[in-house]
Amino acid sequence: MELTTVWFGLIAVLWAGYFLLEGFDFGVGILLPVLGRDDRERRLLINTIGPVWDGNEVWLLVAGGATFAAFPEWYATLFSGFYLPLLIILVALIVRGVAFEYRGKRDHAAWKRRWDYCIIGGSLVPALLWGVAFGNIVRGVRLDADHEYVGGFFDLLNPYALLGGLTTLTLFTLHGGVFLALKTGGEMRERAGRLAAVLAVPAVVVAAGFLLWTAIAHPDTGGRLLSGIAALALVGAAVATRLRREGWAFVASGATIVLATFALFVTLFPDVMPSTIDPAYSLTTTNAASTPYTLGVMTWVAVAFTPIVLVYQGWTYWVFRKRLTVEHIPVAPALAGETG
Template sequence: MELTTVWFILIGVLWAGYFLLEGFDFGVGILLPVLGRDDRSRRLAINTIGPVWDANEVWVLVAGGATFAAFPEWYATLFSGFFLPLLLILVALIVRGLAFEYRGKRSSAAWKRGWDLAIFWGSLIPAILWGVAFANILRGVPLDANHEYAGGFFNLLNPYALLGGLTTLALFTLHGAVFLALKTDGPMRTEAGRLAARLALVTVPIAAAFLIWTGIANLDGFGIALSVLAALSLTGAVLLTRSRREGWAFAATGATIVLAVAALFVTLFPNVMPSTIDTANSLTVGNASSTPYTLTVMTWVAAAFTPIVLLYQGWTYWVFRKRLKLSDIPT
């Protein structure tokens, strides 16, 4: 297997890991006004992701860095053409990170409400815009002969991309609700489980519409097979949330996210950014990649350090595996 293909797969794995882990962070933030009836319950929800949210964000930094190093043409075109939505995502993530750190610095109710809103919007905006961005990458964008983006911001707001944004929003919100049911005990666990069961019924038709549209538009056999598996996994999540089997339900929503990302990258290959103007203008793993020497060095570095990072993050989740309840939150 060529190193360009290896790094395309690795970047897909990084994005799948990011959406799997950061997806429930987004979901918890989006649900904060719904399940956080008072300050203690909001603190309980925030504390479920408190030890891990910043480590989860590392995945997107590594994915961006790997793209820059392995496929510089892809990185340049993506970050210039998608500058505004990516800037909005960055600002939202920064504001959300500040909210986690500063919310408890003062006891003022108004102060906390302001930062709670920052957590909500800092979760909602990326949850939508990541779906819009990746749907556009899969659909294709106007690229000229120099592989430069030739469209405007509103070209990105097409119906397919907006449905993609709605799909990621619904899926991450469901993922977050299931995570809260898994990580809490008492009233929060009960309420999150009930909400997850209702959200699942909304998520299924939205995700099904997006997967069907994607399958019809691309007709990639392997991609369609992965999409079908994602749909089956999401259906399983519906049944599991209704029976309050939180661990298996979380595994099912996580599998749905991973399979959906896998379907996207499989369908995209060998392109990394198709052109809607002329297929000859498309960026591929071949014309967008770095030199073989660069990819070789990157491969050795990744082989050495990736297991260490995975072991450390796995250990973090093991340490903080205990369920939380309101009695754990001081008054």
């Protein structure tokens, strides 16, 4: 197998890992105003992802770095053509990270409320725009003979890409609800479980529509089988939430996200960014790749360090595996400026 194919597959794994782990982070942030009825409950929700959210974002950094090193022309075209939506995602992630750190710096209701809005927006915006971005990558964009994007911002807001955005938004929100039902105890666990069962319905409908559209638009690729398995996994997640089997529901929702990501990459291969102007202008794993020497060095580095990273992150989740309840959250002093 050629190293270009190997690294295309590794990048798919990195994005799948990012969406799997950061997906429930986004879901928790989106559900913050729905499940968090008061400051103590919102602190509980934030604490469920507090030890892991920044580590989950490492997958995004590695995915971007691997793309830059392995397929520099893909990276250049992607970040220049999608500059505005990617900048919006970056700003949202920065604001969200700052909000996690600054929310508890003052015992003032308005202060905490503003940072809560930042957490909600910083979770919702990337959850939506990542789907829009990947929808455009799979669908294809206006690339000229020099592999430069010649379309406009509103060209990216086509129906297929917007449906992709709704798909990631609903899947991540469901994934977050299932995670909270698995991670919390007491009344919060019950409320999160009931909400996850409700969220499963639109997630199944929207994701099934997007996967079906993808399969119809790309009938000659191997992504159909993975799309079908992903759809079955999502149905399994919906059933498990109804039965209140949080562990199985989380496995199924996570499998849905991973399989759907792999399905998009398999559908895309051997292109990395198709051109809708002329297929000859498309970027592929061959014409967008670095030199064989660069790919070879990267492979040895990945072989050496990837197991270390995986073991460390797995250890982190093991250490913080226990359920949290409101009783674990200290009662804070009365918030200044709080009404009602």
